[in-house]
Amino acid sequence: MQTTEKTQPKLLNLKKRLSEINDLEAAASLLYWDQATYMPPGGAAARGRQLATLQKIAHSKFTDPAMGELLEGLRPYEETLPYFSDEASLIRCTRKNYHRAVQVPAEFMGEFSEHRTETYSVWVKARATNDFAAVRPYLEKTLDLSREMAYFFPGYEHIADPLIDFADYGMKVSILRTLFSQLREELVPIVEAITAQSPTDNNCLHQRYPEEEQLDLTLKVMKQMGYDFERGRQDQTHHPFMINFSTGDVRITTRVDEDDLSQALFSSIHEMGHGLYEQGIRRDLEGTPLACGTSSGVHESQSRLWENIVGRSRGFWKFFYPQ
Template sequence: MNPQLDELKSRLREISALQNAAALLNWDQLTIMPPGGAEANGYQQSVLARIATEKSIDPALGKLIGDLLPYAETLPADSDDACLIRMAKYDFDKMIHVPPEFVGRAYEQIARTYQVWTEARPENNYAKVMPELEKNLELSRELASYYPNVEHVADPLIEDSDPGMKAAELQRLFAELRAELVPIVKAITSQPLADDACLKQHFPADQQLALGKRAAAAIGYDFNRGRMDLSPHPFTTRFSIGDVRITTRINENDLGESLFSVIHESGHALYEQGVNPALEGLPLARGASSGVHESQSRTWENIVGRSLPFWMHFYPELKANFPGKFDTVSLETFYRAINKVEPSLVRTESDEVTYNLHIMIRFDLELAMLEGKLALRDLPEAWNERYRSDLGITPPDDRMGCMQDVHWFGGFVGGGFQGYTLGNIMSAQFMESALKIHPEIPEEIAAGRFDVLRGWLTEKIYSQGRKFFPTELVRRVTGKDLEIAPYMRYLKNKYGALYEL
């Protein structure tokens, strides 16, 4: 026993409790809070965030961490305690630059901007939310200004989500990926489009929710430690390993919108529910990064949920859930429908092949906004122009354009999107490694058994929580640094077969 280590854990658990209480307020705001509670909710979130920040940068905490560093060197490098001390130092060194007053002010403003966005988006009224978005942008620049030796204004924001990544590295990685993706998109879209009419029938909301819950439970989401609700933008949040919640949204005229968002969010939740219980309450008891988290949601949504083996098992249940809707639709037709490749306006509903182009558009635009090269009054047209040039389509309005994603309106501008593409890349690299050890995984999935894959992911990724930085975790799991080759092999194999490329 080490009394100083016990004190460190006690302090960190208290900080985590405050952060989780703020997260609960945020969940309430995004799901069931009446509009009249917005102002008070935002203030409550800001107070908790400010107090948590004050405790996170307490000089006594910094001294305690410093005193424990020599002790950490005596422990196995991958032990829970050594990793905790190392990560506590990383967090303290980062947070010490940011004034608690700023954190409280930022949380209150972001909550206000989100509330205005929930009103402005259905109204297609960008002018209504733009003044609030301007404040979010100013806060984002202010946050970056607190950090010394910053190469790009976006780097501190990116670091918050994906430690170790910088704007320059992401630009290089995205350029490499884009060069591979564009020819595939052109080759597929030059052919007749897959018929997805079977997905565009009327599907009552209650039946969609029932099917989504069964799909989530089938892959392993534990409803005894979670729940599913509705929100304008699907998300996952955790308050503890025993309380991990997901949301979805329903389009009664599009089956795929909710179903695949449920599987996606369930992937996030499996990660959080799979963390080693010994880490509960500590800053290690969550995902390693945005990218690693997205690797799990995209693994379950796409590599599993849009695979032929998954539907060999689940298609009869889908047909039974919607009597008469799919009686004349073959499994092959359905499989092609859920993997239809077509340039689209909405990121969350886009196919695997074009998805990353949506991310690159957003990433480039937010860099331009942060750099002051793109004024917010010009954002709608800049957005539309990128969609015309990159995907050959033009949003009919701002609701389907620059207001479609919550990220800039419900958080800082910057650092919120790159994780999706990093996650896509990681998902294929992780799956390749899993299949080398367990080549039977596709057969297991076709039989409706997910224990082998989920067990491997739990052992290698979920149980580790945030013990390791993303780059180290990728090397530990796959034996290699992050690379796009496995992802491109996955896309070419799957869509090459589907479209006879």
């Protein structure tokens, strides 16, 4: 009991700090969502600056030495807790993120953020005319900045290891190469067997379907699958994504091709899979590192489950096709 009484203020302080940082990150995410959905092209330069500012502030607050001291002060308490308890997991995950974040200067984080915003704006224009040359210099700079990011974490086996670790903690190139090799042995024969069959007649997907009707269908499908529109919404964008600002605000995007129903339908189901995962997170974890998907790999497994296993299943089409 004595340990708990001494620790309680520190734990509350940690949660308060994390909540403030989460608010800044959510504000940045909202600005990004707006850029990808409704922002006029003329706002790109200012939006890049705004996102960079928020990124630097959030990063500086998180890497404050006081945060490190607070985490060290909580270590004795953490060691008394069950490993997978909420409080032990919160302290452990925050410490992991902190030790990783302090390796990267806030100015670099701001620079990278601003570059991503500028690159997205250029890509949107280049995509419309299939002008790869226009976006190539920006992609090359992205590679340069990614390498620079990796250099902040010396001791890696492969330069991509630190970048992979950001998305899937503990993963690295050597593990993925082994995994992909095993998958190739199993998947190639399956693909060959499928492609040896006569092509499936999917003409029903490639007819003229007005945009409004397609969007109505995607909303109907997602409601049936359990996506909560009281805590989410769908809008259009150039490249679909899911984004969340809280467990009560998990948004998805899609895109429509009036001559290809599969674009909107499967994009919506895919992003809804991400959204269902986020909507399923406990609300009392809000504002902490525990209130998010455990990794990019697990997140993608959820979206692919709904898109490919459910959305492309015979049962799905038997149910929805007559409608």
